[in-house]
Amino acid sequence: MEHYLDVSALMAPEPLTRTLAASEALRAGEYLHMYHRMQPCHLFAQLDLRGFAYAMRSRAQGYYSVFIWRRSDPTAAAASEAARALPELTLRRAS
Amino acid sequence: MSRPAQPPPSTALLSLEQTPPLAVPLRFFLTAPLFGVTAALLALWLGPTAMISRWQSGVLAFTHLLTLGYLAMVMFGALFQMLPVLVGVHLRSALPLARAIHALLLAGTLLLVGAFLGSSTIAFALAVGALALGVGGFIAVMARALWRAQSAHDTVIAIRLALLALGFTLVLGLWLIAHHVDPGLGLRSTLINLHLSWGLLGWVAVLLAGVAYQVVPMFQITQEYPPRLRRSLAWWVIAFLLIWTALFFLSPRWTWPAGLALALALTAFALSTLRLQQKRLRRLPDVTVDFWSLGMLCLIASAALWLIHEASPGALPDHLFALYWGALTILGGGVSVISGMLYKIIPFLVWLHLNNRLQEAGQWQGNLPTMRQIIADRRARLHLRLHAIALLLLLVAIAWKGMFYPAFIVLLASFGMQAWNLLGALRLYRKTLRHAV
Numbered sequence: 001m002e003h004y005l006d007v008s009a010l011m012a013p014e015p016l017t018r019t020l021a022a023s024e025a026l027r028a029g030e031y032l033h034m035y036h037r038m039q040p041c042h043l044f045a046q047l048d049l050r051g052f053a054y055a056m057r058s059r060a061q062g063y064y065s066v067f068i069w070r071r072s073d074p075t076a077a078a079a080s081e082a083a084r085a086l087p088e089l090t091l092r093r094a095s
Numbered sequence: 096m097s098r099p100a101q102p103p104p105s106t107a108l109l110s111l112e113q114t115p116p117l118a119v120p121l122r123f124f125l126t127a128p129l130f131g132v133t134a135a136l137l138a139l140w141l142g143p144t145a146m147i148s149r150w151q152s153g154v155l156a157f158t159h160l161l162t163l164g165y166l167a168m169v170m171f172g173a174l175f176q177m178l179p180v181l182v183g184v185h186l187r188s189a190l191p192l193a194r195a196i197h198a199l200l201l202a203g204t205l206l207l208v209g210a211f212l213g214s215s216t217i218a219f220a221l222a223v224g225a226l227a228l229g230v231g232g233f234i235a236v237m238a239r240a241l242w243r244a245q246s247a248h249d250t251v252i253a254i255r256l257a258l259l260a261l262g263f264t265l266v267l268g269l270w271l272i273a274h275h276v277d278p279g280l281g282l283r284s285t286l287i288n289l290h291l292s293w294g295l296l297g298w299v300a301v302l303l304a305g306v307a308y309q310v311v312p313m314f315q316i317t318q319e320y321p322p323r324l325r326r327s328l329a330w331w332v333i334a335f336l337l338i339w340t341a342l343f344f345l346s347p348r349w350t351w352p353a354g355l356a357l358a359l360a361l362t363a364f365a366l367s368t369l370r371l372q373q374k375r376l377r378r379l380p381d382v383t384v385d386f387w388s389l390g391m392l393c394l395i396a397s398a399a400l401w402l403i404h405e406a407s408p409g410a411l412p413d414h415l416f417a418l419y420w421g422a423l424t425i426l427g428g429g430v431s432v433i434s435g436m437l438y439k440i441i442p443f444l445v446w447l448h449l450n451n452r453l454q455e456a457g458q459w460q461g462n463l464p465t466m467r468q469i470i471a472d473r474r475a476r477l478h479l480r481l482h483a484i485a486l487l488l489l490l491v492a493i494a495w496k497g498m499f500y501p502a503f504i505v506l507l508a509s510f511g512m513q514a515w516n517l518l519g520a521l522r523l524y525r526k527t528l529r530h531a532v
Contacts, residue, residue: 009376011466012313012443037376038312038319042180062318 123172130164199229253305260297386435
């Protein structure tokens, strides 16, 4: 199941803290789809430390989607991979 | 004894492995406005007749209080903070290194200023030593971290090129000091123009642009800068500066195309920044956005002024052009942009370190102050108003000496307000820790 988090209109450090909070709240089979206006390079080291895997995809008009799931959760990994493969128009964007 | 409950994940411990101790950048950031205060006091003490021409010792002293004591001071602190985080390289002995470099830059600036004012050979010699060690040492520390990192990030490339420009600026500066002592060395006025061009355009502008690629989207809630601009601006500026430098010696009549290219490149950056701000995702009033808008408009004005002066040298006497260009570039551009940046970076760093110190002490139940609470918005806005008024009065005072004292009194108040605001962030940090731990 996808949890969608739009942080594209938030100022640092809110995108980072809200994404980490939402990641920690993921249950089995769930992944997080984070939508941001910039590449969240400070996020990835934090996710590595907490045992999360992630993949980033460029979106239209310079935005980015980051898909985050627990490394120990293959169901979530598969679900996020399917979501990542969706065409741009089908993917969720700003709220 | 029961185990403390887990902290809420929204304030979970953030890895600070690469982030240096708060004292590292803060010592630079808190010193800078004090140099601004000193510069304003110096001008008030010297009076209008000692501040008419860029060649006067008072103007040289005032300029270096701002370029070294304010601009370089903040930029050194920003690089000590940003570089380890950006390139993932831990700076060993960051605090002792920062202390040493800070002390040398501080001492070197004061000695240089004293030497200009008193024409003291000993002071010049000591200034050369302190600045060579301080600035040279800083370049060496940063270059070593960059060498180990091998990063191709746009901001990192801009930092590399800006450090190269700082190296040129330093060498030219040291040579000029030596010439000040022994005028027989020749080529002085040519090298002064190269020194200030490499310093303001190569070091200050390229570094601020590189840092902008990170801090403008992060803190002004804009999209990222256009990829083409991010990848190429720093290279173009350094290339044009090299061409300009070569032409200065080989064929001075033909320096203007390189100068024109520099003006256009920096104007493109300013316009790009203004455009990003105009399309901000959350259009709430923000003092950092306003400082940067002012800074970008001054950058465009200084480029336009240079172009007009090249095309029509008789339109404005040389001595007035130099003062206007200096005021617009240093105070209007550099100080505005840095002031705006500090009102986001300092609250962010205070928040980050408080978050982690409180977590480590098991005090996660405590309320962390928000970014806006760390430095009150109305105080930051008062500083912005004072700064804008000071700039305007200063531009008037260049032509009309009757405005000299009002301009520098307001400038003194502006830097004083900034110092008070930034120290307030430190006071809040210490108070929050004392109550919580």
